[in-house]
Amino acid sequence: MSVTPDQFRETLQRLREEIGRVIIGQPDVIERLLIAFFAGGHVLLEGVPGLGKTLLAKTFAGTLGLDFKRVQCTPDLMPADILGTQLVVERGGVKSFEFARGPVFTNILLADEINRTTPKTQSALLEAMEERQVTVAGATSKLDDPFFVIATQNPIEMEGTYPLPEAQMDRFLFKIFVGYPNDADLSRIIRQTTAPQATQAATVLPASHAAAWIRDARHLVREVLVASPVEQYIVRLVGATRPDADGAGAKQWLRYGASPRGAQALVLGAKVCALLDGRVNVSYEDVDRVLLPALTHRVILSFEAEAERRTAADILTELTGPVRSAH
DSSP states (O other): OOHHHHHHHHHHHHHHHHHHSSSTTTHHHHHHHHHHHHHHEEEEEETTTSHHHHHHHHHHHHHOOOOEEEOOOTTTOOOOOOOOEEEEEEEEEEEEEEEOTTSSSSSEEEEGGGGGGGGGHHHHHOOOEEEEEEEEETTEEEEOOOOEEEEEEEESSTTOOOOHHHHTTTTEEEEEEOOOOOHHHHHHHHHHHTTOOOOOOOSOOOOTHHHHHHHHHHHHHHHOOOOHHHHHHHHHHTTTSSSTTOOTTTTTTEEOOOOOHHHHHHHHHHHHHHHHHTBBBOOOHHHHHHHHHHGGGOOOEEEHHHTTTOHHHHHHHHHHHHHHOOO
């Protein structure tokens, strides 16, 4: 099976439409979720409770025809509750250890309210997200392919939350903010969710070949061309977030800049954007389109920025003009 650019664009448009039938008023969130998935990364959704983050994850998995599992993160959740554990079983009078697989063995894993569980349990996902495998009692097991983590979190200032460590945050390709719906969208949500029959999204990719199609689509994404000037724009953009860089516009506002993973996220996300627009080469606009979800969670604000109530999104947006002009 091979996926052409036209097939890729048409399928993602159908996915966007089907998810949008259930998730109302969040077109940018849906698009960024699709971009991150086909770029091969993981997503962190942030928003207050009740905005449909869990429903979005379930609907997303359903339209793709993939296996889906959900973990509700609580303070007493243990790593074994996610990864699995070794059990003692007896067969024919002989006792032996047998690995009971946890919910991480799926295609799409929803880690709901991930910042309400302890750092020890949060870190249990690190190997799974980066290496696509888990190690329990010295034994390593490969995860399913594709494997995609959708983690949701409440704003860190809310009661009962544990901030995600920087190493965990860096594993997410995108951080996507889910905001409140406007009045018109809220009216549609009320009518749709209180009707006798709930609206359902259709499965776009049949389960029989969904995984193979997705693997081919991700391979197609990596074949999209990035011209040298666009690549240098990405390099300079990421470099400008580092306070020790010469002439860095963010020196006053950022304590730490984006890691190389940030540059990788920009490239892969921009490649998906190019295919969505019917092109096989990345433009500057594609890079700007994924700048905020790719980098906002990878930079750390200075105390001065926090005092001035500056946001990472504001600072990153301000960098694009000077970097493009210098380039």
